[in-house]
Structure formats: C-alpha cells, structure tokens
Amino acid sequence: MKVRFVIFAVITTLILAACAPATPVVPTPDVLAIRTSAAFTVVAEFTLTAAAFTPTPMPPTATFTAEPPPTETPTIAFSTDPTQIALGTPAGPACDDYSFDAATVDVTILDGTAMTPGQEFVKTWKIKNTGICAWGDGYGLVYAYGDKMGGVPVPIGLVEVGQEVEVSVNFKAPDQIGEYTSAWQMANSKGVTFGKAIFVKIVVK
Numbered sequence: 001m002k003v004r005f006v007i008f009a010v011i012t013t014l015i016l017a018a019c020a021p022a023t024p025v026v027p028t029p030d031v032l033a034i035r036t037s038a039a040f041t042v043v044a045e046f047t048l049t050a051a052a053f054t055p056t057p058m059p060p061t062a063t064f065t066a067e068p069p070p071t072e073t074p075t076i077a078f079s080t081d082p083t084q085i086a087l088g089t090p091a092g093p094a095c096d097d098y099s100f101d102a103a104t105v106d107v108t109i110l111d112g113t114a115m116t117p118g119q120e121f122v123k124t125w126k127i128k129n130t131g132i133c134a135w136g137d138g139y140g141l142v143y144a145y146g147d148k149m150g151g152v153p154v155p156i157g158l159v160e161v162g163q164e165v166e167v168s169v170n171f172k173a174p175d176q177i178g179e180y181t182s183a184w185q186m187a188n189s190k191g192v193t194f195g196k197a198i199f200v201k202i203v204v205k
Helices: 002-019 031-052 081-089
Strands: 112-116 118-128 140-146 165-173 178-187 194-205
Touching: 118 194, 140 165, 140 194, 165 178
Parallel strands: 112 194
Antiparallel strands: 118 165, 140 178, 178 194
C-alpha cells in the first residue's frame, strides 16, 4: 500500500513539474502606479531642493545723499559812481559826495525870481560835504544842463568832511522874456562830477 502511495506521489510530482512553465511569470506592471510613484519622487526632490536652498541676500539698496549746494563766493560790488570809477575804488562810502536840505539849499535867488532882460545876478546854494574826502583845489561847480545863462562858478576853498559850504555861480539873464532853468553839479579835481544837481530858475519879464 505504501509503495503505491509513494509511486503515485512521485508521478504526480513529475506531472506537475512537466506542466509548470520553465520561466516564472512576471506580473504586468501597473503603469498608473508607476506614474504616481514618479510624481511623488519628483515632488519629494523639489521639496528637498527647496529646503536645502539658501537664498542669496540682495545687495543693500544704495542710499543717495543729496549734496549741499555749492557755497557761492561773495562778489565785491563795485560802485557805478563816476567818481569811484575814476578813483578805481570799490563800492562803499563815496570819496566825493554832498547833500543839501531842500528848505535851506537856496541862499539867494529863489525859484521863480523875476529878472529884467540881461540882468546880472549871483545864485548861491548851501551844500554839505557828505563824502569821506575833503574838497580842495580843483573842486567846484560845473554846468550840467539847461540854460547856461553865461554862468561862471565862483571858486571854493578847502571843505572838510561833514562841513557845510556855500557855493555860487555868476549869471546873466537872457535878453528874451521867458522862464529859464540852469542845472549845476559838483566836480572833483579830475573833472568827475558827483552828487545831485542843484538848480536856479528865473523868469525874465
């Protein structure tokens, strides 16, 4: 009995061995599973790369500081006064200058004084030396404009700074009837005029 069982077992084993395929069967790969796995792998790699990446700090933004405006070099103003130009001195207190009081400037022959044709007269004004230079030889009144009426200035002497002085001109009234005005101005020894003009105004009748 045992012998038969053994023989049967051997034969069954041989038959099964003969029927079994020589190469083991490889299961068909699941394409969807492969793609899903690959996607997870890529995501994992990106995550690791991002975690390991250290951002490079941006360079600091340059801050521009506005430069202060250049300091202007002060310029020396030069006088336009003819006297100062002639003397070659910068602006400041004028060497030659004068002033007068409108209430007292006319010492003789007030404006509108009546004259006969050809009448001679002396006009005198009071002025003050307000410059920083004394007046000496060569200083005096000179004709400026208007009707000269033969005017001849009277020489003046030394006039100190701040001193008042009376200056005069000898005139002769025109022969024609009418109103006449003559303007005169001070000048220094170089002939350069300075100060405001002073006037004489007459009416020939």
